[in-house]
Amino acid sequence: MPESLPFDRVADRYDQTRGGEKRGREVAAVLAPHLVPGRSLEIGVGTGLVSAALVKQHGVPAVGVDLSPAMLTRAHARLGARVAVGDARSLPVRDASVDNALFVAALHAIVDLAAAFTEAHRVVRTGGRVVVLSAPPARDRRDEFAPLLAGLPGSDRLDNPEAVLAAATAAGLRAIEGRQVTVGSLTESPNRLAEIIETRAWSNLWNVDGAVWASTVMPVVRGLRDLPDPDDPRDRPLTFQLSVFERP
Incomplete structure (x- = not known):
């Protein structure tokens, strides 16, 4: 069975390399219109940036689970006791007990899309929603760095739109909407982005061996x-x- 990737190793710098609270607010603003009334469970809540914004800016009762205790320490500071350690493939949540389930840039780290959507289907009530932000069909051409970043290992993301749709529908969910969206922006210099890559802040770089690192990452x-x-x-x-x- 594919193993999920806990983010303990980057918990201390996760927010700084992913846009911080500003990004959390921007993502929440995109997600909120697609949620049905009631409680939302963010699967892979991380440091709680998005769920905290859903609570504060949109009045959504949000809870979250994550595999990483180090990430959850930061989420707890934002959300209190509404977060818990949990694996997306076996959620510590009762059947049909939440109104929405969210995957926010998390499926690539969960890895097992089939299990993730099967669990999301289980915990969401009939008529509830599963809302996902995942890899776009292609890198945004407005991103000056896109041609270079395409050379990194893991650029061919497993959470592409076709794979997400296939896994969700196989789990019994009904597709409501699918489209590409732009959720704000990050402001980074080339040297800062090079530093982020060199320190392996992104999960696709964690397990790259020395030879591949030299041949693909350093260029x-x-x-x-x-x-x-x-x-x-x-x-x-x-x-x-x-x-x-939607869960029918």
């Missing part, structure tokens, strides 16, 4: 540092696939 790092004005920040649009499903 990307050098390419970023060789760009004109490498210390000048650029705006990078954050593009996702939004998928909305």
Whole structure:
């Protein structure tokens, strides 16, 4: 069975490398219109950025589970006792007990899409929603760094729109909507992005061995540092696939 990736190793810098509370508010604003009234469970809640924004800005009763105790320490500071350790493949949640289940840029780390959607189907009530932000069909051409980043290991994401749709419908969910969305932007310089890559802040880089690192990752790092004005920040649009499903 595919193993999920706990994010303990990057918990101390996760928010700083993913856009922080501003990004949480922007993501929540995209998700909120697609939720039915009632409680939402964020599967892979991480540090709680998105669920906290759903609570504060949109009045959504939000709870969350995550595999990483280190990430949940930060989520607890934002959401209190409404978070718990839990594996997306075997949720510590009763059948049909939540109105919405959310996967926010989490499926690539959960890895087992079939199990994740089977569990989401189980815990959501009839008429409830499963709302997903996952990998878009292609990198946003407005992102100056996209051609370089395409050379990194793991660029072919397993949570692509076709795989998400197939896994969700196989689990018994009904597709309501699917489209590409831009959720704000990150402002990063080429040198800062090179540093993020070199410190393996992204999960697709954690298990890259030395030979592959030298042959595929370091050329990307050098390419970023060789760009004109490498210390000048650029705006990078954050593009996702939004998928909305219903439990019939």
